[in-house]
Amino acid sequence: MWKFLLPFAAFVALAVLFAFGLNPNRDIHALPSPLIGKPAPAFALSDLLDPAHAVSNKSLEGQVYVLNVWATWCVPCREEHPALLAISQQHVVPIIGLNWKDQRERAREWLQQLGNPYQAVAFDGDGRAAIDWGVYGAPETYLVDGHGRVIYKFISPMTQEVWDREFMPRIEAARRGGA
């Protein structure tokens, strides 16, 4: 009995392991964010476009919003930019930009040339706010619910499909949840 059951059990265990581990749709470099379900880290940084102004996520309390981490040195950010613009024109939720370790002038030029999908852009020149959010590569996009909790993190360029598939259902659920 054991002679048959043991190899069979080993086979099943390996099959499950491989089905998970070798799944081509799984990005082995993507890391789960420990922030999910936790309060969004607070930041108060200067406004990219108007340094005299501050951009803080405190003023967004009670709202569902999106935080998009980008930089002009980030090539995939340019790739996702048209999608972000299109999404911003759908006026679903405010999109806040976090301009990560960039140069003000360049970032401004970028927005002038390519269009500005952001309600406001916080300028994180030394990357401290990004560390608080656990940012390790741009672009990254976070979804924060009305209770100020991070509910989703997407790493990779945003597309309309990703938005419709991953973000919209969560936004609707967050709003239904009384937030």
Added chain:
Amino acid sequence: MSRRRAGAVLALVLFLGPAMAATGVDANGQIEDRALQARFETITKELRCLVCQNESIADSNAELAGDLRRQVTEMLLAGKSDDAIFHYMTDRYGEFVRFNPPLEGKTVLIWGAPFFMLLLGAFIVFRIARQRSHMPLDDEPSTDTR
């Protein structure tokens, strides 16, 4: 040394001394307090660079690694414990930033697996050895043929 030069040196010391002491970091980017620098080195070797996932932040040239080293330096100078620094990092980047995850509930499998494999191997070897000890040896003449 002329009086003027001595004055210049004194001015330099008075001017730069406090500035350096205030940052606590010397011109080579090392923490002046040797004990803190030693802790800095062990901690940064223990933290994974998230951009180039197989390097530590001590070895990596990535921008983010530089930012994280700065963060470690600042926390050490602020008198934070090693545990507090590791906590700070895992709160933000998850358990994955540590090359050496602590032994706890969900990491028991990682730490226990090698010992489990060793025991399993020993058990299998033992079983095979015991089975073979019941078999007749090849070079022993069988009793029934001759």
